[in-house]
Amino acid sequence: LERHSEFLKFIKELPLLSPPEVFGLHENANITKQIQESNLLMDSLLLTQSREGSGGSDGETLEQRVDKTVRDILERLHENFNLEEALEKFPVTYLDSLNTVFCQELGRVNILLNVIKSSLKDVQKAVNGLMVMSADLEKVGTALSIGRVPAKWLTKSFPSLKPLAAYIKEVVDRVQFFDTWLNVGPPRVFWISGFFFTHSFMTAAKQNFARKHTMAIDLIDFEFEVRDKEGQCDKRPGDGVYVHGLFIEGCRWCYEKHLLEESEPKTLFVPMPNIWLKPMIAKDIRHFPHYVCPLYKTSDRRGILSTTGHSTNFVMDMNLPTVKKSAHWIKRGVAMLTSLDD
DSSP: OOSHHHHHHHHHTSOSSOOGGGGTOOTTHHHHHHHHHHHHHHHHHHHTSOOSOOOOTTSOOHHHHHHHHHHHHHHHOOOOOOHHHHHHHSOOOSSOTHHHHHHHHHHHHHHHHHHHHHHHHHHHHHHTTSSOOOHHHHHHHHHHHTTOOOHHHHTTSOOOOOOHHHHHHHHHHHHHHHHHHHHHOOOSEEEGGGOSSHHHHHHHHHHHHHHHHTOOGGGEEEEEEEEOSTTTTSSOOSSSEEEEOOEEESSEEETTTTEEEOOOTTOOEEEOOEEEEEEEEGGGSOOOSEEEEEEESSTTOOOOBOTTSSBSSEEEEEEEEOSSOHHHHHHHTOEEESOOOO
8 A cells, every 4th residue: 555545445445343353352252242232232121111010912910920930930949958868868077078068058059949939939929919019029029020030039049140040940950960969979970060159069179189198288289181082971080070061151172182272153152071170289280281261150250259268250260271372262251151141
């Protein structure tokens, strides 16, 4: 380009919106942006929705829809766990700290189930005129009517950005996970996404290793080995735990090369293979080209510091093999999640 007119012509031919590749992002970043804008629009529309009890297109009133939703959820919820029975089957022992974690998790499940059941029954009574509709119950009813998780539940719940139907399904799946553990025994591969307090599960795995080999737990850390071949997790590991249920955003796992690769077009999240959390002395952990991939509970990727000193969202960093530099994946915003938004 030499002439002024050539410069002007070149500038006019540039696209109005810069493609994500200009900023080192993957083309899928456009999809993420559009989803966020659509969600913002739908949330704004929901704020304008009438809260009156008028009938909808199906002839049902708001109260009837809420009552129907309440009955459907109550039918799907599991009975509370018997903690005394669980303690008898899985007593506190020196060499197996996972028993303690399991019983604590059952207690958290019971607390959540109690909150959900009690609020649903109260809302049901209120819409049928059997008790006063308080401000708290009205908030629960409003959330149920628009398919959102009531804020009251989230105060006793695991972090979640799912809509109501998907959230209830996840609650049912978590309860089923612990019910199977209670009646059948610990699984070979743990569903890490099913734990309320994931950090206690990881600490228990380290503690079991430390007590087995008589060493200080402060000297121990995890080595992460992706088990992406069939049959690799058929037996329990000698040390550590196998986990599944993770999703990776911003890239994908290549089963042929056994490392991180670029995402497929229009694929935002990909399930990760089983991963072996292998405790060992920190100084003995292998060094290899890797990306330090953060693991979060939700796509918010942010939380608050709880009273235990842990984040309510960030779980840990995992070293995943790659031939590309870390800066490449950082620009892609690569991270793993225990739960998706849908």
